[in-house]
Amino acid sequence: MAGDFPGLEDAMRRTLEIAERCNVELELGNILLPRYPVPDGRDAFDYLVELCEKGLLKRYGKSTPELQERLRFELKTIKEMGFADYFLIVWDFVNFAKRSSIQVGPGRGSAAGSLAAYCLEITDVDPIRYELLFERFLNPGRKSLPDADIDFSVAGRERVINYVAEKYGRDRVAQIITFGTMMARAAVRDAGRVLEVPYGTVDKVAKLIPEGPKVYLDECLKPGQELKQAYDAD
Template sequence: MPFVNLHAHSHYSLLDGFGSPKDIVLRAKELGYNAAGLTDHGVIYGLIEFYQAAKDAGIKPILGCEMYVAQRTRFDKEAKIDVKPYHLTIFAKTNEGYKNLLHLVTKAHLEGFYYKPRVDLGLLKVYGKGLIALSGCLAANLPRAILSGNEDEVHDVIKKHIEIFGQENYFLEVQDHPLIEHQTIVNERLRDLAKQYNLGLVATNDSHYPRPEDSEVHDIMLCIQTQTTVQNENRMHYIGDYSIRDEKDLSIAFKDYPNAIENTEKIAEMCNVDFEFGKNLIPSFQTPQNEKFDEYLKKLCEEGLSKRFGDRDIPDDYKKRLEYELKVVNGMGFETYFLIVSDFVRYAKSKGITVGPGRGSAAGSIIAWSLDITDVDPIGYGLFFERFLNPERVSMPDIDIDFADDRRDEV
């Protein structure tokens, strides 16, 4: 019977998860699993490392995050009310979903941070495409509603998540931690709700360390987090086995939960995110009337060079230098880079934000001078373009731009 350990934490779940992303992959490989997931708390620091380790091991990486969801909105930050966000297990189903996961984690830190990086349901609705959600552990919204006995809230939570992610992308998460008082109560209710709403059950172990023998080290980490010692009997500690467990063990544990094991593989099959490494990825640029990048860049440079000389004729050496630089830039595929930099420099100057005249090797480019990115005449000062961009050494261009420090954030 197939099983994929989807819900797992690495040491990037700071002082809560033990083991590297690679350790998780090695444990999955050791158990004969053909896929594995990573869902660190509120962060995705480890996903690329995990992806590469999984690919090297011949295991399919399932990229996720256990997100914190604000009880109200991510902008509400009131003591005693907003300090305990819900948990929600999220996976990237597609490359678009991975980009949406990036958006969510970024906004959680920049907009929703209050003790923890938090999203809210509104944000999930905006960036929910291409994502799969599991109802989460006991700290999640649905289990909390079940344990509170508030049936209206239980159904409201399910309906809202189905609306956000779609019925086929929302699963009810059951876990095997029988020593925890409320886990069985929640599991049994989730089983009934899955049948009522025609949702899939999915088995996870909320793994916080790769192997059973790692539990002692994990316990010590929790002591560091809570500033206590292992001698304190009342300390926070995990009851039971939170390792990446064997399939046979879990098959017995979840025998009364229809398709909970099989659905782990189903989710793994649904998730297909691929990265291309070793290639420069430059954002696209929207040109007027969808002009070709090279043609539009050439037009802007020629217009800019004409403005630099005013009523005077453009000297031949300047024309030849521009032609040469454009040939190099087009050949290396960096047209959009210059268009983007030119765009935000133009914006800054239009708003009266002070921009430096040019610093570093970019001052040697007549393209940069023509586009008003720099204010240093590279030919007049005998500067070499090759110090900035050399066709014999393929590397990203690097334009250093100084903005007034009191208005830099506007740019």
Template sequence: MSFVHLHVHSEYSLLDGSSRVKVLPKKAKELGMNSLALTDHGVMFGIIDFYKACKKEGIKPVLGCEIYVAPRELTLKEGKQDAANYHLILLAKNNEGYKNLMKIDSMAYVDGFYYKPRIDYENLRKYSKDIIALSACLGGEVQQHLLKDNYEEAKKKALLYEEIFGKGNFYLELQDHGMEEQKKVNKILIKLSQETGIPLVATNDVHYIEKDDSKAHEILVCIQTGKTIDDPDRLEFESNEFYLKSEEEMRSLFPEASEAIENTQKIADMCNVEFDFNVTHLPKFDTPEGFTSDEYLRHLCREGLHRLYEDVTEVEEERLNYELSVIEQMGYVDYFLIVWDFIRFANEKGIVTGPGRGSGAGSIVAYTLGITKIDPIKYNLIFERELRCAR
């Protein structure tokens, strides 16, 4: 087998994809495939579940996202001209590429959101390392220009994406769901590939797993758009071909471009992201100059200790030093500093917070940092006294 699905949507493409991330790898295995991609619309929420499900089935996970490219800069959000966007498939080649993909996706939401989470050329270029890009569906920028019979502009954009991601890391995507627009565009994409040397790749825009699932998917899209199944003006897919097809089915669609089929396996072979779930991954807190994380946590705790206790006794000192030693040994210093930082910010801005509990509910470290409002020494003594009385 040498075909891999590289354009796949799951239930995390909300009200648009109905494929379950835990079922997709099972179907790929049943079809004899060795790899499978996940490329949800604008989000990466399903990546971890998908990765684990693939590993369980002996399928290699290819991790990606279908992003939205802003027509101008991502910070520009003016009317219809910026509401428009272009689709682009991004696949992580390795762990560094995965980190860059997360940066792109996060930036698209935090800075670029305007109807959709959007990214622009500048930031694609900034975080393009170790990422493979595919030109996507008819919503892709190259395809959009071809649909408007603007071949030169399509060629210009294709070369731009190749320049952004590097030679060999950008592919022109062929799709055939029985739509006339796709048949028209595919012919020109093959010509464009021959002219520019940009390779082709064949994909099926998977939104559901089995062909028979198309009716249920229609209902899902109706829910998304607030329409009924009987509404003649509802948004609907133009065929029932958006399912996880076999290699034989895909080969039959592109007899004139067999290299586009072979390239799917080539791309999958280049994508090797590995997660280690036995290691704790915590972010690093940026401490003020002159402090290590351990030193800064101790500094903040000692400040809080003398602010909260009028006369610091040996009991408080021993309790604080013991807890700090445990936190340091467990590697949770930065975690406590991060929680302290956002609780401090909330308090300064008048944002209401709860009394603070979690796994460190009775912690004097949490109390001296201001994460909790409950004095653990005071309430420990009350608890011990009541326990003695009960006995």
């Protein structure tokens, strides 16, 4: 092989050294979350507890046994599931938005049931007053990623995204897209409604289409299919 790369003998001798350095262990099967840069190198969970306790007093004016019991339960669950950094990251960019006069939604989805999120001002819906369940957001008996739905104004949304990208690295931040789909029957009914076709006609056509997620209209229009027969007969 050395004859194929004249003048690079030194580099050839180092191939084994490079191979030995390529020794990376991937943590497969685990949920790998980013780390929040906690000030002064403090423990993320300890910092979260401090922020929640301060937020509790700010929200309610005083602490009560009921509030303390609920907050302790939530924090214990968060610690056991390893999601302290997640809460801090969400708190950080929501806090940035509010500091920057970017409108933030009061809370949507199961995250509104978290007292910790309320104390961190991630949400503005009081879960105690409205008797909302934390377990809808994080269930100790079922480990799954938390999903806090945060709404920002259209005018400020890009600024929040850029803030997160700049803080954690653009190569580590990605946006998620959702594609909505319709099954064949639903598509026909929707098209009929938009085209103002009488409901009875649309319903009759829709019922000629088999039910199921893997039913396609072009398949239904092939010879021998009920829809094709009705189409040809009309």
